[in-house]
Amino acid sequence: xSRLGKVIAPDNASRLPEADKVALRPEILAxxxxxQGKPAAADxxxxxxxxxxxxxxxxxxxxxxxxxxxxxxxDAAAFALRERLAARHDVDPAEIHVGSGSVALLAQxxxxxATLGDEVVYSWRSFEAYPGLVTASGATSVPVPNTxxxxxxxxxxxxxxxxxxxxxxxxxxxxxxxTTVTAADFERFMTxxxxxxxxxxxxxxxxxxxxxEAVNGLAIIGRHPNLVILRTFSKAYGLAGVRVGWALGAExxxxxxxxxxxxxxxxxxxxxxxxxxxxxxxxxxxxxxxxVERRSRVLAGLREQGWSVPESQANFVWLATGDxxxxxxxxxxxxxxxxxxxxxxxxxxSVGEEESVEKLLAAAxxxxxxxxxxxPDRRLERxxx
Ligand SMILES: *Cc1c(COP(=O)(O)O)cnc(C)c1O
Numbered sequence: 414x415s416r417l418g419k420v421i422a423p424d425n426a427s428r429l430p431e432a433d434k435v436a437l438r439p440e441i442l443a444x445x446x447x448x449q450g451k452p453a454a455a456d457x458x459x460x461x462x463x464x465x466x467x468x469x470x471x472x473x474x475x476x477x478x479x480x481x482x483x484x485x486x487x488d489a490a491a492f493a494l495r496e497r498l499a500a501r502h503d504v505d506p507a508e509i510h511v512g513s514g515s516v517a518l519l520a521q522x523x524x525x526x527a528t529l530g531d532e533v534v535y536s537w538r539s540f541e542a543y544p545g546l547v548t549a550s551g552a553t554s555v556p557v558p559n560t561x562x563x564x565x566x567x568x569x570x571x572x573x574x575x576x577x578x579x580x581x582x583x584x585x586x587x588x589x590x591x592t593t594v595t596a597a598d599f600e601r602f603m604t605x606x607x608x609x610x611x612x613x614x615x616x617x618x619x620x621x622x623x624x625x626e627a628v629n630g631l632a633i634i635g636r637h638p639n640l641v642i643l644r645t646f647s648k649a650y651g652l653a654g655v656r657v658g659w660a661l662g663a664e665x666x667x668x669x670x671x672x673x674x675x676x677x678x679x680x681x682x683x684x685x686x687x688x689x690x691x692x693x694x695x696x697x698x699x700x701x702x703x704x705v706e707r708r709s710r711v712l713a714g715l716r717e718q719g720w721s722v723p724e725s726q727a728n729f730v731w732l733a734t735g736d737x738x739x740x741x742x743x744x745x746x747x748x749x750x751x752x753x754x755x756x757x758x759x760x761x762x763s764v765g766e767e768e769s770v771e772k773l774l775a776a777a778x779x780x781x782x783x784x785x786x787x788x789p790d791r792r793l794e795r796x797x798x
Contacts, residue, residue, distance in 0.1 A: 440548050447545070457749040458769035463588070463618075463729050465651035466765040467700045469686075476689035477655070480682045487681035494684045497691060498659055502631055510667040511687075513678040515617055515645040515658030518670065519582070520546045522641060522660070525669035526611045527552035527579035534573045535582040536565040538589065538758060540615065543582060552579065563590030563723040563731060567598050571605035581606060584615040585628055589753065589761035591618075591725025593627035603637050611666065612640045617658075618727035620649035620701050621708070627726060634661065641666055648728060649701050650690045657683040704728050708764045714774040718781050732777070733759040741780045748776035 453459040469477075491511035499506040512518040519542065527533050529551040535543050537556030547554045555578070557570045565583060574581065583602075585594040594602075599614075606612055614630045622629070630642030641662035647653040657679060660667060690697060711730055715722050723731055734741040735758065742754035745762070750773050752762040762773060 444545055444548050453751045454749070457746075457751050458765050458772060459751045460729075460763040460765045460769060460773070461751050461753040461761075462653070463648055463727070463761075463763045464653050464765075465648060465700070465704075465728075466769075467651055469651060470690070470693050470696060472693055473652075473686055473689045476685045477682050480685045483681070485681075486677050487679060487684065489677050489679075491679050491684050494657075494659075494687050497688060498661075501691070502634060502661060504634065504661060505664070507664040508661060508667065510660045510662075510670055511679050511684070512658050512660070512670075512674065513656040513680075513683065514647060515615065515643045515660075516542050516546075517656070517674070517678065518643055518658055518660050519543070519613065519615065520549070521670035521673040522611065522613055522666075523547060523550045523552065523580055524673040525666075530577065531579040532575060532577045533580045533582065534570055534578055536570060536584065536587065538755065539582070539584045540588045540617075541755075553577075559587075559590065559592075562592065563587070563733070564592035565594050567594065567602040568605075571602055574606065574610060578610050580611045580613060582613045582615055584617075586616075586618045586622060586725065586727035588617065588727065589729065589755070589759070590723050590731045591727045591729060592723050593622060593624055593726045595626045596628045596633070597626070599628040600633075600636075603640065606639070608639050610639060612637070613643055614640060615643045617643070617645045617648055619644060620698065621705055621728050622726040623705060624724075624726055630661070638663055639666075646687050646690060650687070650697055651700070652683070652686050652690060655680070655683040655686045657687045704764050707767065707770055710770055711762075711764055711773060714770075715777055718774070718778050720777065720781070729761050729763045731759055731761055734780075735759065737784050740784060744780045744783060745773075745776050748772065748779060750776050 494511055495506045495509040498509045512521060523533060523546050527550050531552040532555045533547045533552050534555040534557060536559055538559060544554050555573050557566060557573050560566045565587065570581060583594060586592060616630050619629065641660050643660050645658035708725060712722055720732065738754050738756050738759060742752060742760055745752050752760050754760045
């Protein structure tokens with residue numbers, strides 16, 4: 414019988430004592446533990462985690478299978494992958510850092526720069542991992558409300574910087590609204606940020622961007638000493654399951670992140686999969702084109718139904734359903750679409766399999782009919798971002 418506690422134990426399993434005398438940090442106790450969405454029913458589409466719907470390319474599976482020396486620890490420095498990325502972006506390998514997903518990188522940089530009494534500024538609503546990572550560091554979150562259109566208010570973010578600010582996170586495209594920061598606005602913003610403040614540009618969805626005006630961290634390498642660019646293999650490259658992401662920035666900043674990291678957490682399997690994916694990049698980026706094309710059909714279909722959706726540059730769309738979020742998410746779920754609902758705020762729906770497009774649009778139409786009908790105050794125009 415499982416002794417692992419409430420997560421996997423069946424209802425009748427014996428339970429460990431509650432451990433309610435153990436002193437824990439109050440701010441940690443107040444933070445809900447990460448819970449993944451329910452697994453999708455067999456005929457439902459899981460569009461809740463912005464995963465790539467395409468299975469790995471054959472060469473990637475082979476590279477993973479060739480990693481047989483798993484009785485040994487991996488290369489802690491991920492040297493081959495860093496060398497490859499450094500050559501590609503014309504920087505020194507010391508200016509690349511690899512982590513077990515860019516969530517791990519975010520945690521390392523926040524830990525390296527901020528602690529009790531310090532502040533971390535970011536737009537909100539944004540990536541749901543930010544608040545918890547800041548809390549775990551001991552620092553304080555300073556969330557700055559998104560613009561009415563769901564984007565970053567860079568002037569307000571700059572204005573929120575105080576002598577206590579250690580880190581600013583800019584998420585472009587923003588999860589969950591899909592909006593981007595323009596290159597011009599970002600440059601102007603960086604002139605307002607003190608050199609002593611670390612800026613993390615979280616570009617987990619960069620490969621899906623088609624707006625030529627959007628900021629692209631890799632196009633401005635070297636311009637701002639306090640800027641670190643975060644990228645991941647989880648989304649466009651379809652490697653969410655092996656956990657690998659990378660950072661590009663000044664060696665001193667990356668060394669601080671390395672010093673804050675749990676060593677050896679990027680497996681050899683993950684490194685091999687990332688290298689093999691870079692070798693097959695052209696093929697992978699064709700798949701990204703396919704997803705971008707589906708995204709335009711989803712956005713167009715939703716707008717035709719009357720939804721006001723932000724112009725997403727990522728592999729998801731945002732339904733600003735506000736108070737109706739729980740009811741709308743239930744309609745989606747009943748109709749085979751598992752999405753990510755943020756109660757009271759909105760629903761993020763990933764762009765997934767081709768067959769999911771029609772199914773999503775049909776369910777969205779049902780929401781329009783059911784929730785709007787007979788409720789003149791529940792008009793779709795109110796669901797504007
Ligand atoms: C998905 C995501 C990440 C990274 O995920 P990893 O799988 O840890 O690389 C980082 N930032 C944002 C905004 C994301 O949506």
